[in-house]
Amino acid sequence: MSKRSSKPSPSAAPTRPVPVGELLRQRRIDAMGKSVRDVAKLLGVAPIHVSDIETGKRVPSEELLLRFASIYKLSEATLRAGFERPDAVVAEIASESPTAAEKVPEFLRTARGMDSNQWDQLIAEAKRIRSSIGGLKP
């Protein structure tokens, strides 16, 4: 995965959500009352690493993302979305077979932008299809 910068561009619309690094910073200061060096110790990384993540210069590894979620008491999904780092299972399923490699991206592109309700419907439909075939392991 390539390194990306989540620096907000100056032309960004004012409605743009708070960058995830800034969210982490605010949470650290307001809710946790800890310094960068404090949380670096808790997370087991160098302070510059935490600072780089807060300023959008770096994206946490899979493992570090999970530690952020548990120490900062933030949902894993919020962090995954913010860092554009999907769960490993997405890559795993997408590369399971040639069919999956072709269909999963197409499926995801089609489903892009759906709200939570629509996703639930889609999941229900997928379950229905799967159970009608029968025998497919979850």
Add this chain to the structure above:
Amino acid sequence: MNAPGSDPDATSGAFGRPDGQSSSDSASLGDPPPASLHLVPLMRKVENTAWKQVLRCLESERREALCLPVPIERWVEGPLNLRLEIADLSHLDHDGHTVLGATVVSTRTIRISDRVAEQENRFRFTVAHELGHISLHAHLSGKFRDSADGEFLADRYEREADRFAAAFLVPANAFRQEFPRYAASCGIEAREMLDRVSAEDPAATKVLLDDVLPRLSKRFGVASSTALGRLRDLQLDGNRAMVMHRILRKLHARLDSGRS
């Protein structure tokens, strides 16, 4: 962690040269510093500004009493509403000077070199030094460097930021309270200790350097040399200010060489 430079309190950044305290002190050892005399009112202003910032933080957190060591990181990011970042500043090093801190006034951001992130006292002092620039010099950011006597002014601003840092981390009234307390706990009454140190009494000097200063250092979260600097700056021994000045310079040199 290897720490370049010899002075734990030396910082530098957007406002120019690193603190020249160690180098200029050794260069002019024993010289009465006429320049510092006309700086006294200026330094009083620096002291006051630092104390105002401390008060602002205490009020914002609704605290009556000062907590020690001063929680500088929490205050900078909380009540003082600044951004504090730890970054690689090695690209700012110049002419053999190691840059430990930098300030971007427009975004209210203080950047501290990751090289000092693990050095408690040095990190704290560097943050306080940069806070000094923001509190004292923000309005003239970038101006003095272009003037003919930019070098002279830059030096002055670095000294003021250092003095601010010391005053912020070791507030005068707290030091006036703590120094006699620690001196007494080491078996010498404060006034007597200052008398004997002024007379270059080796035993009292040893107690000051080996016992009192390390305890003050821990109490305030600053280097021993910073605590020693407060002894000089606050002129606890007003009558013999110049004598103390000279002797403390010597002691500074001893602290510096002892640290290696």
